[in-house]
Amino acid sequence: MFDRIRRRKPDALDIETQRRHQEMREMWQRMPLPTPAVAPEGTRPSEPVAEVDDFLPPALRVPSHDQVAGRMMPWLRPLVLDGEIVTCPACGTYRDWIIVSTRDEIWLRCRAGHEQQEKRLDTAWYNRHSGPADSTHATFEDCPRHLGH
């Protein structure tokens, strides 16, 4: 059976495919090869450049993760984990959370200020769902206040 397939006559599609491959080979041969970049006459390769402090001014720099004790973001809608809506065990609320990422732990804080660790979430999850920080605060309590809690 395999032998029969191998011996069958080329059909119109085979012929068309071969013709196009041949066209591409010919086109490829007509294309000029890329010429290597040549430095203009009189220039020397890599002259030392004076270092300039062109980094952002301090007021516009965002602290890196090792310069802050933690980060937090608002989470207004219900948080669904493993098909279950997370609720606050103290007051029963299920939305309007602040999600805190600190020391490789994720904590949820409801509007009433109850806090619970959420072990189903991790820093990678937090990083995927949070935007860039818009402000930094000196104390923990300033952060939820900034987020309206």
Ligand SMILES: [Zn+2]
């Ligand atoms: Zn609560």
